[in-house]
Amino acid sequence: MTPPPLTPTNHRKVQLSHITTHSLQDLRQQAAVAAKVFIQRDYTNGTVCQFQTKFPSELETRIDKQQFEETVRTLNNLYAEAEKLGGQSYLEGCLACLTAYTVFLCMETHYEKVLKKIAKYIQEQNDKIYAPRGLLLTDPIERGLRVIEVTLFEDRSLGR
Amino acid sequence: MKNCEYQQIDLEALSTPAPTPSPQPVTENGKKKEKTAKKHRRKWEVFKGKNRFCCDGRIIMARQSGVLPLTLGLILVTSVLFFIFDCPFLVQHLTVCIPVIGGALFVFVVITLVQTSFSDPGILPRATPDEAADVEKQIDDAGNTTYRPPPRTREVLINQQAVKLKYCFTCKMFRPPRTSHCSLCDNCVERFDHHCPWVGNCVGKRNYRFFYTFIVSLSFLTAFIFGCVTTHLALTSEQERIIQELNWVAANVQLLKLVICFFSVWSILGLSGFHTYLVASNLTTNEDIKGSWSGKSGAEAATNPYSHRNIFINCCSVLCGPMPPSLIDRRGFLSAEEEEAAPQAIGREVELPALASKKDINVGTKCVSEESPARPPSRPPDRCGERTGHNPVVNSDTARDNRMAARGARHTPAARGVGGDAHTHHHAKAHHKRTQRGAKSALDGPGGTRASSPSLGRSSKDRKNAGSPPPLP
Numbered sequence: 001m002t003p004p005p006l007t008p009t010n011h012r013k014v015q016l017s018h019i020t021t022h023s024l025q026d027l028r029q030q031a032a033v034a035a036k037v038f039i040q041r042d043y044t045n046g047t048v049c050q051f052q053t054k055f056p057s058e059l060e061t062r063i064d065k066q067q068f069e070e071t072v073r074t075l076n077n078l079y080a081e082a083e084k085l086g087g088q089s090y091l092e093g094c095l096a097c098l099t100a101y102t103v104f105l106c107m108e109t110h111y112e113k114v115l116k117k118i119a120k121y122i123q124e125q126n127d128k129i130y131a132p133r134g135l136l137l138t139d140p141i142e143r144g145l146r147v148i149e150v151t152l153f154e155d156r157s158l159g160r
Numbered sequence: 161m162k163n164c165e166y167q168q169i170d171l172e173a174l175s176t177p178a179p180t181p182s183p184q185p186v187t188e189n190g191k192k193k194e195k196t197a198k199k200h201r202r203k204w205e206v207f208k209g210k211n212r213f214c215c216d217g218r219i220i221m222a223r224q225s226g227v228l229p230l231t232l233g234l235i236l237v238t239s240v241l242f243f244i245f246d247c248p249f250l251v252q253h254l255t256v257c258i259p260v261i262g263g264a265l266f267v268f269v270v271i272t273l274v275q276t277s278f279s280d281p282g283i284l285p286r287a288t289p290d291e292a293a294d295v296e297k298q299i300d301d302a303g304n305t306t307y308r309p310p311p312r313t314r315e316v317l318i319n320q321q322a323v324k325l326k327y328c329f330t331c332k333m334f335r336p337p338r339t340s341h342c343s344l345c346d347n348c349v350e351r352f353d354h355h356c357p358w359v360g361n362c363v364g365k366r367n368y369r370f371f372y373t374f375i376v377s378l379s380f381l382t383a384f385i386f387g388c389v390t391t392h393l394a395l396t397s398e399q400e401r402i403i404q405e406l407n408w409v410a411a412n413v414q415l416l417k418l419v420i421c422f423f424s425v426w427s428i429l430g431l432s433g434f435h436t437y438l439v440a441s442n443l444t445t446n447e448d449i450k451g452s453w454s455g456k457s458g459a460e461a462a463t464n465p466y467s468h469r470n471i472f473i474n475c476c477s478v479l480c481g482p483m484p485p486s487l488i489d490r491r492g493f494l495s496a497e498e499e500e501a502a503p504q505a506i507g508r509e510v511e512l513p514a515l516a517s518k519k520d521i522n523v524g525t526k527c528v529s530e531e532s533p534a535r536p537p538s539r540p541p542d543r544c545g546e547r548t549g550h551n552p553v554v555n556s557d558t559a560r561d562n563r564m565a566a567r568g569a570r571h572t573p574a575a576r577g578v579g580g581d582a583h584t585h586h587h588a589k590a591h592h593k594r595t596q597r598g599a600k601s602a603l604d605g606p607g608g609t610r611a612s613s614p615s616l617g618r619s620s621k622d623r624k625n626a627g628s629p630p631p632l633p
Binding site: 046047084087092094096109111112141142144146149 | 316482483
């Protein structure tokens, strides 16, 4: 039988096979969610985006404290880099002002570039460290930069 | 493996023609096919705030455009009249730079106005149900054992200054510092400055620089036009003046421009000066009016913890700092879970009980993930059209504790009506102080801003204008 033509519905089916065999993370989506832990923002340095590095008690059985704090600290550093007031950001700001801020329509800002880096870093951490332990980090940008959401999945032998 | 089998069945089913939903059995496959036939929805279509969206989510505005058409109209009319009536004369008598400078300023003003009005001011998305539950749990844990409800504030130490974070009942989260809830837009906005009706949008973290550039360039433009018009009048010789007086239209046009520019110059210059002071001290209008850091509200001397203690650095950080991204992701597509949770998905709720098991749903829906289909939007994201009105400026947090409904809340038409060109800031500042005690901006009463009864005396007008269905509880 000749394969059916690529309509939107079966195109999605083809993607489906690609997705389910892609990574451990997607298999995680079949497991039930046991709990969610939220790492809140740390405002001691003002309104810059920083998260609390305090280790939540619910994760004690799942992951090493050092490892987790390392992740959060790296994220904090990345966000600090995004919001850094330095030569480059001033240059970008002045240029934007002179062009009545129309450059923002065509150019990707420094902040957006760093956000992409952060997304990649979180994906990496999830794949290497958190998914094997039944955890999933959600990118804070999806939660309005308010919290880092850590989803704890039920401890099954699925995918291990 | 289960997934493979599922997939095979689908491909076979696809070879049969005309996949209509009704003849298929109500199984996972049937449900899935029905879903994939629907349109994808974007996040702006289910946005919970009272905003309006255009161009498929690219443009965001407040629900009521305020007097934005008037602002645009005034700027356009004055500038066009200037170009038509004054430029030819001045080019002839002075220099050709005049229309060039005027043109550049005009373009600058319009672009920054449009950007201020149509961009996201720094809206914070509302907390997800899980987050909200977690915060509630923390509040309950921290609360005392008496029957009094636990306090909904949190103290943080910012640069050795104690700052109180308040809980927002509408958005179900503790507001970050400098964030305030705009009752007109029904959103928490970061670094909330004020809601500007002239611009028809909130002014917050993301669009403050556009707003500042707008008012500064507008003050230059009005001053420039004013100067040119008076120069024109001064240079007109006696004979030409007599001829002009006979030409009724030309005479009146000059007068009109003079009047508009005169009032605009003083008010806009004043406003620019005020905002320059705010920028230099890294303050927001909201904080300045409430006197958060000037020691007015507190017993001890409070200093602004956000200031860099250096005027130049303050200015640079506010105006030239990195541009923060929009947190609400208007044009993103809804995921499967969000689709099911979305309010318009009424028909969808009927389908869920018929499914075999939850696990199977996860396989079916998650695998489709971002491309999950949706019903076409049944109505625009217009909700509760009744509560909005022309609340000129500042949304007061201080009066929130005084739990009166929004009766006296809105700054009455008196504030609006004073001086057509006078910016409502200045008047609202004075007016705000008068009404602060009795007023409540209906921000955070329990049940949020939706369920509160519409403000008396204004709601009939709003209802007529809005014409939308009553608010959902």
